[in-house]
Amino acid sequence: MIDNGLLVQMILGALLGLSVYLPMAAGQLSLATPAFYAVGGTLAALLSTQDNAQAGITLGAMVGEMFLAAGLTAGLALLVGLPVLRLRGIYLAIATIALVEIVRVAILNLPFTGGAAGIFGIPQPFQQPLGYVLFSGGLLAACGWLCQRLEASRLGRSMAAIRDDELASRCMGIHTTRVKLTAFVASAVLAGITGVIAAHYLNTWNARQGSFDVAITTLAFVILGGSRSWLGPVIGGLLLTALPELLRPVGDLRLVLFGLVILLGPVLFPQGLITPALLERLGRWKP
Amino acid sequence: MSSSTKTEAGPWLELRQISRQFGGLQALSEVSFQVEEGEIFGLIGPNGAGKTTLFNLLSGVTPASSGTIHWRGQAMQGLSPDRHNRLGIARTFQNLRLFTGLSVLDNVLVALHRQPQGSGLDALLNSSRFQRRQSELRQRAMQLLEELGLADQAHRQASGLAYGDRRRLEIARALATAPALLLLDEPAAGMNPREKEQLCELLAVLRQRHQLTLVVIEHHVPLLIQLCQRLAVLDFGRLIALGTPEQIQRDPRVIEAYLGGSR
Ligand SMILES: Nc1ncnc2c1ncn2[C@@H]1O[C@H](COP(=O)(O)OP(=O)(O)OP(=O)(O)O)[C@@H](O)[C@H]1O
Numbered sequence: 001m002i003d004n005g006l007l008v009q010m011i012l013g014a015l016l017g018l019s020v021y022l023p024m025a026a027g028q029l030s031l032a033t034p035a036f037y038a039v040g041g042t043l044a045a046l047l048s049t050q051d052n053a054q055a056g057i058t059l060g061a062m063v064g065e066m067f068l069a070a071g072l073t074a075g076l077a078l079l080v081g082l083p084v085l086r087l088r089g090i091y092l093a094i095a096t097i098a099l100v101e102i103v104r105v106a107i108l109n110l111p112f113t114g115g116a117a118g119i120f121g122i123p124q125p126f127q128q129p130l131g132y133v134l135f136s137g138g139l140l141a142a143c144g145w146l147c148q149r150l151e152a153s154r155l156g157r158s159m160a161a162i163r164d165d166e167l168a169s170r171c172m173g174i175h176t177t178r179v180k181l182t183a184f185v186a187s188a189v190l191a192g193i194t195g196v197i198a199a200h201y202l203n204t205w206n207a208r209q210g211s212f213d214v215a216i217t218t219l220a221f222v223i224l225g226g227s228r229s230w231l232g233p234v235i236g237g238l239l240l241t242a243l244p245e246l247l248r249p250v251g252d253l254r255l256v257l258f259g260l261v262i263l264l265g266p267v268l269f270p271q272g273l274i275t276p277a278l279l280e281r282l283g284r285w286k287p
Numbered sequence: 288m289s290s291s292t293k294t295e296a297g298p299w300l301e302l303r304q305i306s307r308q309f310g311g312l313q314a315l316s317e318v319s320f321q322v323e324e325g326e327i328f329g330l331i332g333p334n335g336a337g338k339t340t341l342f343n344l345l346s347g348v349t350p351a352s353s354g355t356i357h358w359r360g361q362a363m364q365g366l367s368p369d370r371h372n373r374l375g376i377a378r379t380f381q382n383l384r385l386f387t388g389l390s391v392l393d394n395v396l397v398a399l400h401r402q403p404q405g406s407g408l409d410a411l412l413n414s415s416r417f418q419r420r421q422s423e424l425r426q427r428a429m430q431l432l433e434e435l436g437l438a439d440q441a442h443r444q445a446s447g448l449a450y451g452d453r454r455r456l457e458i459a460r461a462l463a464t465a466p467a468l469l470l471l472d473e474p475a476a477g478m479n480p481r482e483k484e485q486l487c488e489l490l491a492v493l494r495q496r497h498q499l500t501l502v503v504i505e506h507h508v509p510l511l512i513q514l515c516q517r518l519a520v521l522d523f524g525r526l527i528a529l530g531t532p533e534q535i536q537r538d539p540r541v542i543e544a545y546l547g548g549s550r
């Protein structure tokens with residue numbers, strides 16, 4: 001039922017879930033992930049379709065694009081984050097939605113991004129979906145490991161403290177702006193490099209890839225999966241990306257069922273599927 | 288009597304003509320006093336007198352409307368709360384602001400963030416140096432919890448602590464930032480008389496051991512009289528008395544404004 005093609009999308013979903021999770025781990029409700037995802041995807045689409053040769057692209061070249069996307073999104077996140085992270089709660093969410101819209105409209109209207117139709121014929125570094133599964137799976141594993149290390153380190157502890165009480169954190173001498181900005185930049189970079197992989201995998205890229213819908217979907221990954229550990233958004237991203245596809249046999253009913261899951265998920269699992277208590281029970285193995 | 292040996296020019300902590308308005312409300316008006324190095328300084332006054340507001344100014348949480356604060360020769364105007372802490376001023380909160388989602392130990396570990404941690408690379412690789420540093424940090428945190436009598440609760444979630452224990456955890460967390468000046472906002476509130484007595488002894492010990500200057504807000508006047516070298520009395524945002532416990536107890540204005548009401 002789950003073929004490699006779906007598996008790639010699930011892994012990309014998990015990566016985007018992690019991107020939403022990172023600022024949230026520092027108490028910041030940012031919905032900016034699709035904006036950086038779109039920047040990464042558009043960058044990859046533009047760079048790899050430069051010379052019209054259909055020669056394809058090497059894995060090395062894609063990794064190069066990922067580094068470029070990382071640099072670009074990090075710069076953008078620093079620029080945007082400094083003013084925007086002064087906002088709290090729902091105001092930050094609204095400001096980041098505005099960012100998503102600005103980026104979407106910009107990509108839609110720039111003279112070289114193909115307008116509404118977008119960019120086609122993006123070359124593939126892998127001939128089979130399996131290549132993408134292994135590559136993005138490796139990236140997901142690396143990100144999980146990084147998050148795991150983060151939680152054991154000072155930065156992770158400071159993030160958790162800010163999430164609990166920002167003013168108390170400041171009074172303990174924590175440079176809260178720096179910590180929040182770091183989480184925001186990490187989130188942006190992760191979304192940007194995920195966009196690069198997605199553009200190549202999808203073969204085509206347009207402004208709709210980074211729309212407000214994506215912000216809500218990726219937020220649902222974190223809410224359903226749970227936001228107390230990095231494992232939550234990963235599980236949420238995998239499950240919620242797979243679900244619409246798995247429900248395909250039931251026809252039009254699938255969207256209703258999908259909506260129902262998103263609606264009932266938080267009611268049945270208010271803390272998400274992956275809670276600290278669950279992790280505690282799972283053999284005292286605490287990610 | 289406090290006889291301080293000043294290591295720096297000027298007083299240890301000096302407030303000059305400090306005022307703070309909230310809209311039309313004058314929460315503090317032209318308060319001036321000095322705190323000497325190493326002393327335990329008490330701050331009393333009826334509800335709404337402006338005591339917590341004064342702490343908010345001293346810790347950089349809110350700016351003064353006018354007036355200046357000098358700490359170890361430095362003007363503190365416009366500095367952020369984190370900057371205040373880095374300069375050696377730590378505080379506790381009257382309304383308890385613990386990191387309730389974290390364990391008791393983690394609350395203290397968070398506050399030890401300026402201690403050596405090992406580099407980012409060490410953290411990534413979980414190197415032996417990183418592990419050593421982290422275990423040193425945990426030891427330091429446990430030591431602080433021990434001093435506050437919380438060691439056996441180290442692994443509980445902070446939100447699960449009894450009220451008095453939460454107040455002590457606030458102190459442990461503030462101490463972890465290695466302050467020179469510690470501001471305690473009603474540290475004994477909600478404690479029973481025995482706990483209050485113990486806290487009083489504990490604060491004297493902590494001052495010695497950590498070379499602290501303490502400013503303590505407390506409604507329970509006998510505790511402050513026992514603990515402090517000097518007391519300041521606020522009433523409706525004004526400083527109405529300043530002196531030794533003996534002087535304060537005899538001051539007719541204080542008796543009228545504050546002590547009188549509660550006797
Ligand atoms: N942020 C604020 N905005 C508006 N008014 C405030 C604010 N903070 C304090 N006040 C007002 O300033 C006055 C002094 O308050 P403050 O909390 O400093 O009193 P306090 O002496 O600590 O009292 P208590 O003993 O009850 O803790 C009160 O009238 C209070 O309502």
Ligand SMILES: [Mg+2]
Nearest residue numbers: 338339340381
């Ligand atoms: Mg108060």
